[in-house]
Amino acid sequence: MNDIFVSESVVKSQLDIADKLKTEENKKVCILTFGCQQNEADSEILSGICERAGYAETDNPKEADLILINTCAIREHAELKALSRTGQFKKLKEQNKGLLIGVCGCMAEQKERREALMKSYPYVDFVFGTDRLFMLPEIIKNAKTAKKRGVYISDLPHGEFGIIAEGLPLRRNSLHKAKVSIMYGCDNFCTYCVVPYVRGRERSRNSQAVLKEVEGLVLSGYKDIMLLGQNVNSYNGDISFPKLLEKAGSFDGEYFLRFMTSHPKDASSELVDVIRDVPNVAKQFHLPVQSGNNRVLSAMNRRYTREKYLEKALEIKSKVPGITMTTDIICGFPTETEEEFLETVDIIKQVEFDMIFTFLYSPRPGTPAAKMDDQIPHEEKVRRFELLSSVQNDIADKINESYVGKTVRVLCDSFENGMCSGRTSGNKIVNFTGSSKIGSFANVKITSSAAYTLKGEEI
Ligand code: SF4
Numbered sequence: 001m002n003d004i005f006v007s008e009s010v011v012k013s014q015l016d017i018a019d020k021l022k023t024e025e026n027k028k029v030c031i032l033t034f035g036c037q038q039n040e041a042d043s044e045i046l047s048g049i050c051e052r053a054g055y056a057e058t059d060n061p062k063e064a065d066l067i068l069i070n071t072c073a074i075r076e077h078a079e080l081k082a083l084s085r086t087g088q089f090k091k092l093k094e095q096n097k098g099l100l101i102g103v104c105g106c107m108a109e110q111k112e113r114r115e116a117l118m119k120s121y122p123y124v125d126f127v128f129g130t131d132r133l134f135m136l137p138e139i140i141k142n143a144k145t146a147k148k149r150g151v152y153i154s155d156l157p158h159g160e161f162g163i164i165a166e167g168l169p170l171r172r173n174s175l176h177k178a179k180v181s182i183m184y185g186c187d188n189f190c191t192y193c194v195v196p197y198v199r200g201r202e203r204s205r206n207s208q209a210v211l212k213e214v215e216g217l218v219l220s221g222y223k224d225i226m227l228l229g230q231n232v233n234s235y236n237g238d239i240s241f242p243k244l245l246e247k248a249g250s251f252d253g254e255y256f257l258r259f260m261t262s263h264p265k266d267a268s269s270e271l272v273d274v275i276r277d278v279p280n281v282a283k284q285f286h287l288p289v290q291s292g293n294n295r296v297l298s299a300m301n302r303r304y305t306r307e308k309y310l311e312k313a314l315e316i317k318s319k320v321p322g323i324t325m326t327t328d329i330i331c332g333f334p335t336e337t338e339e340e341f342l343e344t345v346d347i348i349k350q351v352e353f354d355m356i357f358t359f360l361y362s363p364r365p366g367t368p369a370a371k372m373d374d375q376i377p378h379e380e381k382v383r384r385f386e387l388l389s390s391v392q393n394d395i396a397d398k399i400n401e402s403y404v405g406k407t408v409r410v411l412c413d414s415f416e417n418g419m420c421s422g423r424t425s426g427n428k429i430v431n432f433t434g435s436s437k438i439g440s441f442a443n444v445k446i447t448s449s450a451a452y453t454l455k456g457e458e459i
Contacts, residue, residue, distance in 0.1 A: 004203045006134055006165035015052060015169075017137035022054035029055035030064035034082045035072020037228055037260060039105055039201075041179040042133060043070050046104070046113045048169035049136045057171065061092060064099070066140065071105035073194050076362040086121050093123040100143050102126045104133070109153065109198040110367070118149065126150035130199055131184070134165035154200075166209050176411070176439030178222045182210050182244065183229035183236070190264060190290075191368040192330065195230055198316060202230075204237040207244050218251045222409050223439055224423070227259040233266030242270040249280040254441060256282045256411060256425050263313055264289065265304045276320045283425045285316050288328035292338035292347030296333055300369070306347060313351045321328065324354045324426030329388060332361045332381030334372035341384050345391055354399055354426070355452065356392045358385055393451050400449035403428070407459060410444045412436035420458070434458025 025286055029050040034045040036273050046068055047057055061067050069086055072078035086103065093099050101124050106129040107113045117125060125143045128135065132152045135144060142150050154163070164184065183204040186195045203418075210227070212343060217225055227248065235241035241259075249257045257280050264287055275281050287309075291297050317322060360381040363370035410422040410430045420436045423429060431453060436442040444456040 004164055006163050008167065011134060011165050011167050014049075014134055014137045017141055018049060018053040020280065021137060022052070024054060027053075027055045027065045028125050029066040029068065030058050030061045030062055031068045031070065032061075032082075032085055033070045034078045034103065035070075035074055037179055037226065038071055038181065038184075038230070040173075041181050041228055042105070042130065043068075044170050044172055044179070045133050046136060047170050047171035048069065049133070050167045053140060053173045060096040061089060066100045067092075067102070069101070069103045069105075070327070071103060071107035073106035073110060073113065073198050073364065075359065077366075079113075082107060083117070083120075085282040085359055086117070086124065088119075090123055100125050100140065102128065102139065102143070102367060105130060106194070110194075110366070114151070114153070118151075126148070126152065128152035131163045134163075134168055134318060164203060164205055166205070176222055177224040177226075177413075178217050179226045179228050180210060180213050180217070181205070181228045182232060182241075183234075186230040187232060187234070188303075189301060191299065191372075192333065192364065192370075194364040194367055197366055199230065202234055204229075204235050207237045207239045207247070208242060210237070211247055212259075214248045215251050218253050218255055221439065223441070224449065225255060225257045227257070227258050229259075230261065231263040231266065232259050233262050233268065233271065240270070242268060242274045245271070245281060246274045246278055249274070249278040249407070251280075255280050256423075258282045258284060258427070260286055262287055264309050265302070267312055267316075269315065271316060272316050272319050275316075275323070282427065283320055284324040284326070284427045285320075286326045286328075287313060287316070289313075289332050289344075289347060289351075290328060291333060291336070292344035293336070296336050296340050299372070300330075300333060306343065310347065310350060317351075320458045322426070324424075324425075325351060326355045326357065327351070327353050329356055329358045330361050331385045331388065332376035333360055334361070334363075334369055334376060335374045336376060345388060348388065348391055350394050353392065354396060354398065354428070356388065358388050358392075360385060385392055396451040397449075398453060400428070400451060403446045403454050404449055405446065407443050407445050408454075408456075410436075410442050412438055412440055412442055414438060428454055430454045430456055432456040432458055 031043050033039050071082040109129050185200040185202045187202045189196050232241050408424045412422040414419045414421045420434050421431045432444045442458045445459050446454050446456040448455045
């Protein structure tokens with residue numbers, strides 16, 4: 001791969017353009033974000049660049065001078081939602097010719113999607129790809145003067161694209177919770193997933209840059225920090241992911257350090273040891289299993305077996321007692337038979353996850369699974385979904401009941417009328433009576449439980 005880093009001088013020249021744009025006053029930007037945490041993190045960069053260019057942020061598109069739609073292509077539902085919101089801005093554009101509308105994110109990266117979008121929504125002024133965020137000042141400047149609509153997509157050959165820009169401004173959504181991207185893209189090519197096609201091959205930030213960002217957050221009082229990547233276990237900076245996690249969790253002060261997402265084939269014992277041994281590293285592990293059947297796992301190109309997954313999950317649970325374990329399941333992958341599905345139900349029972357995130361399979365254009373015969377009918381996917389949910393609800397109920405009478409450390413996220421709500425190191429939601437300030441820790445005695453929440457009182 002060529003040099004994956006944008007040079008400092010290029011970043012500086014973009015920020016200089018932003019500074020020049022700042023001379024116009026009272027501008028507002030409305031950023032709509034669809035999809036995953038990576039998109040949310042990207043939107044914080046978009047917001048930071050806009051702030052540098054003089055745009056205050058608004059939730060109301062009607063008062064915006066610039067609307068940015070950060071799209072997701074992972075599931076059909078997210079795509080349709082983004083398109084429907086884009087469609088609603090036609091009137092606004094007719095009423096305000098100076099309004100600029102831009103579309104970015106994963107949908108912008110897919111040629112067919114991008115071309116269809118530009119054709120169906122002629123009032124969209126520009127589209128730009130996931131690795132072109134750093135160019136936003138230039139993109140806005142061009143849109144203000146250009147007669148032509150702008151398309152800013154990586155010009156490197158597919159498979160090599162992917163550029164990391166350090167030093168971009170960020171406007172974070174929270175004063176105590178932060179996301180830190182450590183890597184971008186994915187090399188795994190699971191057959192149902194569009195990520196490698198829209199976000200390119202894996203490329204990692206340098207550990208010094210990541211650690212500097214985490215340290216800055218800890219010093220500024222952030223208490224819940226999430227390291228983000230499509231597959232953090234294959235982080236390939238200058239140190240391994242477990243080492244990065246250990247260092248990022250070792251700054252002075254109390255905070256929860258989380259990470260998302262792990263691929264089971266790459267989750268190492270060293271990583272589990274770091275979770276166990278470093279107090280600030282959150283006692284939570286999200287390990288997406290997707291299916292409990294070996295033939296389906298192979299058809300998904302997941303490159304682990306049911307047995308290997310179980311071995312890893314049980315290692316995590318035995319090394320870190322009380323750890324919260326969560327997973328993702330795809331319901332109704334093409335060709336999945338009833339018996340194969342029941343093996344997924346069985347793995348849920350064996351591991352006893354605290355929570356499962358179940359998704360109805362939706363074919364993503366361009367992926368191998370979308371072309372497979374024997375697509376499962378929607379009603380059947382829903383039936384399997386409901387069965388999984390009911391099995392999981394009982395398991396979650398039982399796990400949460402075991403918290404009653406115990407005292408847990410909770411980071412307060414909200415406070416209203418004497419009622420606080422927050423999360424534990426294991427990411428359990430706790431509603432409690434008390435007087436904790438948002439962003440501070442409290443010891444909470446659990447008095448009752450439901451499947452996905454705990455109730456208690458501050459002690
Ligand atoms: S690991 Fe698989 S599911 Fe996850 S982003 Fe990569 S290709 Fe998609």
